[in-house]
Amino acid sequence: MMCEYTIETKDLTKVYNGSVSVDGVSLHVPKGQIYGLLGRNGAGKTTAMKMLLNLIRPTSGSVCLFGKSGAAFDRKQYHRIGSIIEAPAFYENLTAEENLRILAKLRGQHRRDSVACALRVVGLDKEKNKLFRAYSLGMKQRLGLAAAIMHEPELLILDEPMNGLDPIGIHETRSLLLRMCREKGTTILISSHILNEMEQLADTIGVLHAGRLLEETSMRKLYQQNRRYVEFEVSEVNKAAMILERSYGISDYEVIDKGLLRLYDRLDSRAEINAGFVQAGILVVNMSIQEGNLEDWFTRLIGGGGIG
Numbered sequence: 001m002m003c004e005y006t007i008e009t010k011d012l013t014k015v016y017n018g019s020v021s022v023d024g025v026s027l028h029v030p031k032g033q034i035y036g037l038l039g040r041n042g043a044g045k046t047t048a049m050k051m052l053l054n055l056i057r058p059t060s061g062s063v064c065l066f067g068k069s070g071a072a073f074d075r076k077q078y079h080r081i082g083s084i085i086e087a088p089a090f091y092e093n094l095t096a097e098e099n100l101r102i103l104a105k106l107r108g109q110h111r112r113d114s115v116a117c118a119l120r121v122v123g124l125d126k127e128k129n130k131l132f133r134a135y136s137l138g139m140k141q142r143l144g145l146a147a148a149i150m151h152e153p154e155l156l157i158l159d160e161p162m163n164g165l166d167p168i169g170i171h172e173t174r175s176l177l178l179r180m181c182r183e184k185g186t187t188i189l190i191s192s193h194i195l196n197e198m199e200q201l202a203d204t205i206g207v208l209h210a211g212r213l214l215e216e217t218s219m220r221k222l223y224q225q226n227r228r229y230v231e232f233e234v235s236e237v238n239k240a241a242m243i244l245e246r247s248y249g250i251s252d253y254e255v256i257d258k259g260l261l262r263l264y265d266r267l268d269s270r271a272e273i274n275a276g277f278v279q280a281g282i283l284v285v286n287m288s289i290q291e292g293n294l295e296d297w298f299t300r301l302i303g304g305g306g307i308g
Helices: 045-052 096-107 114-121 137-149 167-184 195-201 219-226 237-248 267-279 294-302
Strands: 005-016 019-025 028-030 034-038 060-065 081-084 155-159 187-192 204-209 212-218 228-234 253-255 260-263 284-291
Touching: 005 045, 005 187, 019 045, 028 187, 034 045, 034 167, 034 195, 045 060, 045 155, 045 187, 081 137, 096 114, 096 137, 114 137, 137 155, 137 167, 155 167, 167 187, 167 195, 187 195, 204 219, 204 294, 212 219, 212 294, 219 294, 228 237, 228 267, 237 253, 237 260, 237 267, 260 267, 267 284
Parallel strands: 019 212, 034 187, 034 204, 081 155, 155 187
Antiparallel strands: 005 019, 005 028, 005 060, 204 212, 228 260, 228 284, 253 260
16 A cells, blocks of 8 residues: 655654753655745754654654654665755865765765766756865755755655755756656655745645644645635525526635635626625625735744744
8 A cells, every 4th residue: 555645753742951842743744745844943843854864863752754663764764865954064175076976885876877967957067076165055055955866865855955045046946846746756845934935846834833833734725725815705605605606607615604705716707796696685794805825824823923
């Protein structure tokens, strides 16, 4: 049976000197998707990722990777994973190519072109002979990504990989990650405090705040909740829904409660639809246009303040 989730945690918790850094987090990262772990700096994202990679031990809770308990993983299993945690570390006095070749030998890779291919993918093939210490912050970040992908992992765990990148670098990295996921089926867990970036990348989002996972939802559902819509407050919501479908051929709507209905399609026809409700004997108490905003949603979720 195929594993539904590449990563699954249950009540994952980490306590440092009496202070709770990660508090009962249960993640569900679907296979072959990009999962955005969203939260302010200090929310516990890096600590959670380190526990997934067995870089630090959980105080309590469990980790399941590729359908197996993380506690049962051996070194060979971790070769299926690529990662960037915090700032990538390389030898300052070696070139980019030399650094990657050392990593390739340590991992026991056999593909001769793996280093050259990884450098080309991240756009550093023309800078391969430059010493690492001469690299800009953005170039160092891209070299870290090259190191993470050169063994063609099934799972990528990336902690703030856009840090230090200029707009072109961000665009290129985003395109690369989307391509890896869509074309190769790579599962990607990526943390960020940049909401706009997650909007353009993620299939699923988890919001971490003060160590706790507040919400886990698909981007599709999130957009459904936060996109532009017309809200009707009516006396007979089921009858109104039936009219939308039978008289106007509209199926993109949502019944919120006994008196509220949200229409996501044909917003320009709202006056005509309103008249149709009235003609059918439905009392329209109120009609208003709403436009959801993901930043507003996040702010409401964490109880105030921005994400930065």
